[in-house]
Amino acid sequence: MYRTNNCGELNISNVGSKVTLAGWVLRSRDLGGMTFIDLRDRYGITQVTFNMDEEAALCQKAMELGREFVIRVSGTVVERSSKNPKMPTGDIEIKASELDILNPSLVPPFTIEDSTDGGDDIRMKYRYLDLRRNPVKEKIMLRHRMAQETRKYLDGNGFIEVETPVLIKSTPEGARDFVVPSRMNPGEFYALPQSPQTFKQLLMVSGLDKYFQIVKCFRDEDLRADRQPEFTQIDCEMSFVEREDILSTFEGLVKHLFTTVKGIDIPVLERMSYTEAMEKYGNDKPDLRFGMLINNLAPVAKGKGFKVFDDAESILAIVVPGSSEYTRKELDALTEWVKRPQIGMTGLIYLKCNSDGSLKSSVDKFFSPEDLAAWKELVSANDGDLVLVLAGSKNKTVKAMSELRLEMGDRLGLRNPNEYRCCWVLDFPLLEKDEVSGRWHAMHHPFTSANPDDANLLTTDPGKVRANAYDMVINGVEVGGGSIRIHDKQLQKKMFELLGFSDDEAQAQFGFLMNAFEYGAPPHGGIAFGFDRLCSLFGGTETIRDFIAFPKNNAGRDVMIDSPSPLTVEQLKELNISVNK
Numbered sequence: 001m002y003r004t005n006n007c008g009e010l011n012i013s014n015v016g017s018k019v020t021l022a023g024w025v026l027r028s029r030d031l032g033g034m035t036f037i038d039l040r041d042r043y044g045i046t047q048v049t050f051n052m053d054e055e056a057a058l059c060q061k062a063m064e065l066g067r068e069f070v071i072r073v074s075g076t077v078v079e080r081s082s083k084n085p086k087m088p089t090g091d092i093e094i095k096a097s098e099l100d101i102l103n104p105s106l107v108p109p110f111t112i113e114d115s116t117d118g119g120d121d122i123r124m125k126y127r128y129l130d131l132r133r134n135p136v137k138e139k140i141m142l143r144h145r146m147a148q149e150t151r152k153y154l155d156g157n158g159f160i161e162v163e164t165p166v167l168i169k170s171t172p173e174g175a176r177d178f179v180v181p182s183r184m185n186p187g188e189f190y191a192l193p194q195s196p197q198t199f200k201q202l203l204m205v206s207g208l209d210k211y212f213q214i215v216k217c218f219r220d221e222d223l224r225a226d227r228q229p230e231f232t233q234i235d236c237e238m239s240f241v242e243r244e245d246i247l248s249t250f251e252g253l254v255k256h257l258f259t260t261v262k263g264i265d266i267p268v269l270e271r272m273s274y275t276e277a278m279e280k281y282g283n284d285k286p287d288l289r290f291g292m293l294i295n296n297l298a299p300v301a302k303g304k305g306f307k308v309f310d311d312a313e314s315i316l317a318i319v320v321p322g323s324s325e326y327t328r329k330e331l332d333a334l335t336e337w338v339k340r341p342q343i344g345m346t347g348l349i350y351l352k353c354n355s356d357g358s359l360k361s362s363v364d365k366f367f368s369p370e371d372l373a374a375w376k377e378l379v380s381a382n383d384g385d386l387v388l389v390l391a392g393s394k395n396k397t398v399k400a401m402s403e404l405r406l407e408m409g410d411r412l413g414l415r416n417p418n419e420y421r422c423c424w425v426l427d428f429p430l431l432e433k434d435e436v437s438g439r440w441h442a443m444h445h446p447f448t449s450a451n452p453d454d455a456n457l458l459t460t461d462p463g464k465v466r467a468n469a470y471d472m473v474i475n476g477v478e479v480g481g482g483s484i485r486i487h488d489k490q491l492q493k494k495m496f497e498l499l500g501f502s503d504d505e506a507q508a509q510f511g512f513l514m515n516a517f518e519y520g521a522p523p524h525g526g527i528a529f530g531f532d533r534l535c536s537l538f539g540g541t542e543t544i545r546d547f548i549a550f551p552k553n554n555a556g557r558d559v560m561i562d563s564p565s566p567l568t569v570e571q572l573k574e575l576n577i578s579v580n581k
């Protein structure tokens with residue numbers, strides 16, 4: 001038998017028991033005559049002692065154990081003379097009477113401790129060792145809990161889990177596909193799914209009524225810091241539903257997860273239209289943990305002879321509470337911050353509302369004290385506040401102001417990762433125009449239906465049509481999104497037409513779905529949550545990588561298995577892929 005107990009469960013009530021434990025040597029200390037081993041497994045750490053006077057040979061063997069050796073120890077549970085109240089097993093230790101080395105270990109390339117000396121790269125290369133460390137292991141366990149609770153809730157609400165294929169068909173919509181050559185069909189390729197969207201809709205045509213899947217999706221996008229080429233979604237679809245049904249079902253899911261996983265009771269989700277989110281937060285993913293809403297300063301700042309403002313399409317301001325004491329140096333640094341290429345503004349204008357009631361701005365030359373007082377009033381600033389103003393072209397200024405707001409929120413410590421503010425963002429535009437090609441694109445995807453109130457605008461003014469779509473946003477992060485779908489073939493055809501598909505293209509790429517719509521497709525809708533991201537939010541850190549057992553690095557590589565990697569000439573030949581050598 002390898003073990004009678006695990007390394008995390010023995011306590012004072014077990015004193016006197018004979019036990020056998022197995023695990024890894026975390027560390028050993030040799031204190032002249034006594035050798036102490038901290039033995040670790042998934043469940044915890046237990047101290048084991050070897051006494052030179054009583055068991056000389058055994059003690060000798062223990063002294064030779066290296067870090068991360070895998071051992072089995074038998075002995076008696078005894079009460080410790082110096083207890084460690086920080087450890088669940090800290091009241092006891094095992095007085096060893098037998099020791100087997102099950103497998104030795106090389107010296108690990110970094111310490112397997114909560115705070116390790118290993119850098120990112122080495123830990124990724126030896127991910128299996130990194131996973132032995134508590135903070136890393138706990139994130140994987142949190143993910144497991146989230147997945148189980150998701151299944152529990154959805155199963156309890158009548159959803160059935162269905163697996164959809166991984167080898168599917170490439171379509172040019174959306175992101176780039178990862179493709180897989182087909183050996184048996186020379187010159188032809190499968191694509192890996194960017195999401196099971198069309199399959200889950202077909203399952204509704206099949207009458208399965210409520211579907212879900214915790215599913216891998218693949219997108220060959222240029223990588224950003226928090227993106228993984230393969231990621232996991234909680235993918236769901238329901239029949240005979242309207243928007244309200246979806247919102248309440250999935251608000252229920254998120255509430256269930258917060259209660260069961262975090263022990264937090266979240267309030268009813270706020271709802272905000274896309275337009276309101278853009279106006280107040282400059283962002284369709286509003287972080288509601290703090291205010292600092294965006295104000296349009298144009299009515300009081302334009303037409304006063306200050307060229308920067310007079311030429312600007314947008315003049316936006318935020319009020320940073322209690323920050324009027326910002327020094328010249330700090331303001332200069334902030335100005336540099338907005339001038340960085342990522343933000344791209346040409347400057348930053350400020351108004352200090354000093355606590356003595358006086359006003360000081362960076363544009364005193366152009367604006368009278370009365371003008372500045374009007375600014376203060378329009379943005380509802382108090383004495384002691386700092387008003388920050390950006391001006392320029394509309395889209396750029398909105399985006400920059402949103403970034404500045406988040407930055408100031410960070411600086412003021414207003415974005416606590418352990419506080420959760422969840423909301424629905426509704427009424428997105430159905431379509432957006434690509435400025436370069438002049439073509440309409442579906443903002444969500446081409447299967448999304450229009451808000452029923454706007455359906456008549458589809459042919460007359462497509463840009464004004466609101467989508468029957470919704471995003472769930474938690475702390476400024478989009479965690480999920482979906483829509484009520486089109487279920488009528490003619491309407492779906494019209495949508496493809498609007499998106500610039502020829503009849504033949506639409507038929508070749510999505511004919512299977514449109515044909516299915518002719519056999520009694522029920523009204524349906526759904527949503528998908530980014531599971532990795534949801535886990536990282538619940539874990540209170542931003543990097544989704546940490547919540548994936550074997551993630552890719554920022555260049556899309558798995559440095560542990562060294563992938564992607566070249567194929568042999570033989571393999572390529574077999575796949576009918578010619579190589580330029």
Ligand code: ASP
Binds near residue numbers: 195196481482527
């Ligand atoms: N398939 C969509 C996505 O991946 C989500 C949905 O509409 O259900 O974003």
